[in-house]
Amino acid sequence: MLSERLIRCAGRDSPSAPISDKLIGCTRPCVLEEDFDLEERLLISRMWLVLALSIAAICISVGVAVAQESVPRRLRLGESVTGTLSPQTFAQVYTFEVPSGAAVTLTAVSGTPELTLALVLTDANGQPLAQNANLSGAEVSLSNLTLPSGIYYVTVLRSSGAQGTAAGQFTLTLSTGVLAPPTAVPTLAPITLNSMSVALSWATIDDLDLEVRDPVGNSVFFNNVAAGGATLVANVNNGCTNTVSNPTETIRWAPGRVPAGSYEILVYYNRACRQPPQPVDFTVTVTVNGRAQPPIQGRLNLDEQYVASFILESADAVSLQPGGANPLLLNLTPFAAQISAPRPLGNQTRIRGRIDRNNQVDVWSFEGAAGQVINIAMDAVDGGSLDPQLILLGPDRAVLASNDDANSETRNALIANQILPVNGTYLIVATRFGKNIGGTEGNYELTLSGTGALIAAPTAASPLGTPIAAPTESAAGVGLAGLPVGALNISLTWNNRADVRLLIRDPENRSLFSDNRTVPSGGILARQDNLNCTNPTSAPITYAVWQADRLLTGTYEVQVWLRNLCGETLLPTYALNVNVRGQSVLSVQEQPDLNGRLYVTTFTINADGTVSAGQGAIFFNQALRDIGDVRDRAEVAEALIYGRPIAGNIDSTNPFTVYTFQAQAGDRVRISMRATRGTLDPALYLLDPSGLQLAFNDDAAPNDRNAQIDAVIAANGRYTLIATRFGALTGGTAGSFEIAVVPIR
Template sequence: MYSPTHFRALSRVRALTRGQQMWRAVLAFALCAGLLLPALHLAPVHAQSGPNRQLAVGDIVTAPLNADTFSQTYTLSASTGDTITLEVSTETADLNPVLTVIDQRGNRIAQDADLNTPTAATLTDISIPSSGTFFITVARGSGAEGSASGQFTLRVSGFQQIGGQTVTLDQGGIAFELAWTAAVDLNLEVRDPVGGTVHTYSPGSPSGGTLDADANTNCENLADEPSEVISWPAGQVPAGSYEVIIYYIDGCEVNGPQVFDLTTTVNDATPQSISGTLNPGQSYISRLVVNPDGGWTLNNGGVNAGLFTVSLFQNQINSAEPMALGSTVTGVLSNASPARAYSFQGTSGTAINIALEAESGSLDTFVALLGPDNTVLATNDDSGDSTNSGIERTLVADGTYTIIATRYGLNIGGTEGEYLLTLRSLEVAADLSAGDQGATETTEATGFEDTGFGDTGFGPEVTEQLTLTQGSIEVKLTWDTNADLQLQVRDPGGETVFDDNPISQSGGVLEADGNVACLETTETPTSYIYWPPNRLPNGVYEVEIWFQSACDDIRNVNFDLEVNVQGQTIIRPASQSISPGARYMITFRIGADGTTTVGTGGFFDMDNPNTLLDFDVLLAPESAIPIAYNDAVSGSITTEQPYVIYSFEGQQGDIISIAMQAQGGTLDPALYLVSSEGILLEGNDDIDTQGENRDSAIQEYPLGFTDTYYIIATHYGLIYGGTEGTYALTLIQE
C-alpha cells in the first residue's frame, strides 16, 4: 500500500503529465499559426515540463527566453465574464515574442503571433468564456532555432467578477495614509479588488496603485514621525473591497507597543480615520469598500491574531452543505459572506486531501478541518508559494467532518472572490489501533498519529521513555516539534502550576516540562501536571497552553492534550494546530461529590477580544448597564457569565479612568473600552504585568468624540476563562 507521501508524489507526476498535454496543445496552435516549425523536433527536450506557475490579476513577472528555454508557461484562474489583458515587452528585438492563451480543454482563447512588433505582444480585453484554469505561454518567434536570448516582462491586468466593476473618481482618487510617532518600522499594504497588491516589495499595481515611500525600512534613516501613503490617481479605479494590512516589522531601538493612525479619503471627500495599537510582530487588518456609485466606507477591523475560532462560524457549521469524497464544489466568499461550511462522512484510517483555490477577484483563501466533535483538526492559510490553501490529514475516527472555506483575516479580512474546493480520498497504510491513551505509569513519547504529511526530515528521530506519576488529576500535553509549549493549570484556589511555580499549596506538581527554555529539546516532548491520589480539590481548573518559542524549529506544531480525573479521561480533543504566541484554554469543574463537567475550549487573544466577543451583538443599549462618571458598581464573573457590559455617555475631550478590582473568589479581571461603532479603544488585563496585581485599569484615557461608550468587564481567557468571583468597578472623570 502507498503512504500519503507516495500519493503526493504520484499527484505531482499526474500534474506534470497534464501540463505536458497542455504544452502540446500550445505547440499545436503555434504550428497552426505558422510558428515554431523548426522547433517541433526539439520541443520535448527544451520545452518546460509543464505550467507550474500561477498568476493573478495584478502580477508582473520577468523571465528569460533563449535556445535552451524557448518558452515560458503560466496558469491563470478566471471566471465567465472576466476581462483580462496580457502585455509582453522585451528590449531584445530578436525575441519576437508570441503570446498564446488556451483553456484547460486545449481550446485557443486568444493569440498574438504578429512578428511585425518584435519587442511586444499584447492581448487586450480578453473576454473569458467559461470559468476555469487558463494557460498563458510566451515563446520566441523562432521557436527552438536561432541564438536570440533575452528577458521579457509579462503584465496581467483586467477586471474580474468579484470586484469587477469600476468607478470614476473625478475629484480625486483613493489615498491611504499610515502615520505613527516613533522611530520603529511599520509597513503598509493594500490589496485591491482585482487581486493587485501594493507594498514595499511591489510598489505599484496594474490598477494604478502606488506606494510613495517605505519609511524607517530596515531601521535605517529613522524618522520620529514617519508616514507611508498608498494611492490611486483620479479617474477610473476598481470598485469593491480594498484590504488594508499594517505590519509592525521591527521595534528598532525603541520597541514596545506603537499607536498608529490610518487615514483614508476617496474622491477628495472628508477623510475617515482609524487608530490602533500594535506590538512588534503583529499585523492589523481593515478594509475600504468603494461602491460603483462612488459611495465608500472605511471598516474597522482588528489585530490579526492568526487564530481560527469555531464559535465565529457556528451558523455556517449548523447549515453545512454536504459533499462527498472525490467531489469538487464552487462558491463565492465576500465581506457579506466570508465563510462557507461543507460536511462529509469520514472513516477512520482514510487519508484525505483538501484543496481550496481562488478562482477570481482578490481572494486569499484559508481552510480549516473540524472533527466530528467540531474541534479544530488542522488549518492552512498558504500552501506552498501560493495564497491557495490545502490540508492533508489521516482521519482517526468515524463520523461527520466539516470543512470551513474562508479567507485570510477571516471575518475582518477584505479579499473577495470565487473559489474551487476539492476533497479527495487517498489510500493509506496505517495501523490506527486505539490503544490505551490514558496517563499511565510509563509513557513512551513517540509523537502523534500519522497526520498525512509524511516524514518532515527535520532533525533526528527521538524516542524518550518518561515515567509519570499517577494521580487523582493528570494533565498531559504532548506535541511534535522542538518548540517550547508552556502548560499551566490554575487550581480552584487561584494558584497556577507552571514552570515558575512547579508545586502549588493544593498539591499540584509539574513533573515534566518539555523543551523548556529551548534547552535539550526533543521532537517528542511531554509536559505533565498531576495532583496526588489523596488530593482532589473541588472547584474549577483552568488549563492553558501557550506557544512560548519555536526554538528555531520552523515546522507547524500540533499538540495533544489529555486530562484524567480519578482514572477517567474527561478531556482528549483531537490534535490541535497552534501558532507562535498563540494561547489555548479549556476548563473543567470537580464537584463536591467528585463528579466532573468540562467547559468549552479554544484559542483566545486578550489583545483582540473581538475574535471571540461579537461586538455588533453585545454592544446594544438595551443589554448594557448604564453608569455615570464617578459611579462605583459591583458585579460577578463566572464561567456561565464570563462578561458584564456597561454603557456611559462621554464628551469629546473628557479624560477618564476605569478600574476593575477583584473582591472575592479567584477572579482574574480584564477590562475593555469600546466605542458605539464597535471599535476597541483600550484594554487592560493586569495592572502589574509581572503578576503581582491581577486587577485591571484603564488610566487617563482621552475620549476622541462625543458618543455612547461601552465597558466590558470580563476575566482572563474571555469566554474560555475559568476564574470566578466578585468585583468592584469605578468610572472616574479626571
C-alpha cells in the first residue's frame, strides 16, 4: 500500500514496517521514496499538504531532528537562516522560543524559481498550530500569530511534495509581530510668547476663510472664533456682505503660554462674490514674537481648500512645512513604498499607531473574502490633534472606499458596511487629513470588524439598470496611470493639442469644471490638459474623480465641447469614459462640434445600487434638431393666456412640454420659464405659426439659470413654446417650473 511505502527514515527503511515504527527513533531527515509510479506520485501530490502537517507533528513529537544537524536549528527573533531542500531532503525543522504574549511572523523565501514552499508550525508536543503553502510564488508566511510563551517548531517543506525535481536554497525569517501601543511621545512643554498670529490676506471681494488647529486639538475658525487662547479677530467678506477688496483675516494668540508642536493652517474659498467665479490668490503670514516667517502663497478655485502647517519648537525655532490645495485628493503616489510593503494584521482586529510629521501614513493588510461585509474605524487617542483619514485599497490596489470624518460631530474616520468584491489581500491606509501636506499629529487606534456575513456578489452595470459590482480589474482599467481612483472616475482624452473641455453636473446641480475644480459632493477635477492652449500636449487628459464616501445617488450630466483648436487644423477625436465602482458605464468616441456646441449625456446612480446610462447628442439650441417636429403636439397643447402662469414638470420621462398662445402683430411679450423645485435648468424655444424657430434661451442672465425670451410679434397667429431643460432630450436636470407669457411695454 502507498501508506506503507510513503516514508522511510535512515536505519528504519524496511518497506514492510509499519509507518509508526519507521518514525520512531529517526535521527536523520525523513524523506520521500523515489520509486513510486506516476499514479502514486499524483496521489501524493494531492495528499501532500494534509500529510505534511501530520508528518511534521509526528516527527517533532518524538524528537526527530530533520535539520542538517542532529537537533533542530535554533531561530531567534529578528534572525534569518538559510537551508536547502531537494527531492531527497524535502523538510527542514527549526525551533524557536516565544516570550509571553508575543505575536510572531514566519516568512520563508525560495531562492530558486522552481522551488515553492510550505510552512508547518507546531508546539513542543507536536500539536499542529498553523500551516500555509504557496504553490506558485517564492514566498510563504505565517503572519502575526499570537502565541503563549514556550518552545515552538517550524518545518519548511517543498510544497510540491514527491512530485518534481525542484531543489534549492531558502531563507527563513522569524520576526516579531507584536503590535504594541506606539511609543509615548513626551508632551512638549508650553512656550511662553509675547505674541503669535496667523494672517490670511487676498485682493478680491470673495469670501475666503482661515482656520488654525493647534498641537493639542483646539481649532479656531469662523464657527468657533476662540479656543486655546487664540481668537479670530474678524470674519471678513462673510456671506458676501460688507465686502472689502483687500481683506485680511487674523487669528491671534494672547501673550503667555502656547502649545509647542505642529500647527495646521487651512484656507477655504467658500463663496464667490464676483460673477463668474474666478481663482483667488492669497498669502498667509505666520508671525511669532513680532518676527514674520516667509509668506505662504497659493491660489484657490471656488470650494477648494489649501492646507499648510508650521512647527513651533521655541520662540526662535519656527519652521514652515510644505502645503498644497485639495487635501482630500486621493493621491497615494508619495506612499508607494509603504503600499508595496504593508504590515499584516494577521489575526489582530485592533491595533495602535502614530501619525506625525515623520510618519504620515501606516499601511496595514488583511485577507478578505468576496462578499464579506467589514467595518474599519480609525480613532484619535491619547490627546494630540490628529484628524484621521482612512483609505481602503483592493487586491488590485484600486481605491474601494475612503473616509475623513465619520459624521459631522467627529474627526474620527469610519468606513462602514463595506462589501469586499473579491478574495484577496486588502490594504488599509491609515493617515490624516491632508496626508503628506497635513499638520495634525497624534496616536490612533485602528479597529477592523465585520458582520461575518457574505452577500451575493452583484453583477456588472448595464443601461437597463442591473446592480453594479465592486472593482475586479486593475486600477489602470478604472482610472488613468498616476491619477487617483475613486468610486466614480470620468476621463476625457483626445488626440491633438486642442483645448477640449469637460463639465460634470452632479445630482445637487453643482458643476465641476475648469473654473470650479471641486464640488461639495466630493468631486475633484484632478487634471485638465491644454487649458487655454497653455503648455499644450498632443496626448491630453482631463480627469475627474469622486471618492467612495461622498458619492451621491441621482443623475449626473456630462458635457464635452471644443473651446479652442490651439492652432490645430483638424478636429480632434475624443474618448469619454465613465466608470462607477469599477464598472464601465459610458464609453463614447466622438469629434467635438467645430462651433463649440456641447455634447450632452447623462448617467444615473440609483438608490438600490443600480446604474443606467442615458443617450448623448450635440445640443444645437435648435428645436427641430434637439427635439424634433412638434406641430402635431401643438394642435393639442395647453394654451397660455397673457399674465396667467401655468405649472409644469420636466424629468427623464417627460423631457419637454409644448404650449401655445395667441398673439397679435406688434405685441411685445416676455416669455419666462422659472424653476420652482429640483435641479431643473430651464430652456425655452419660441416657434412662429408655421413652425419656424424664432428664438431660444437657456439662461436669462449670466447668474440666472431660468429661461426668458423677449419678443416682438410680427404677425397675428398661434405661437408655440417648447419648455424643456438644458440638453433637452439628453440633459440631466429635472424639477417643476412655472411658465408665463406677459405683455410688456
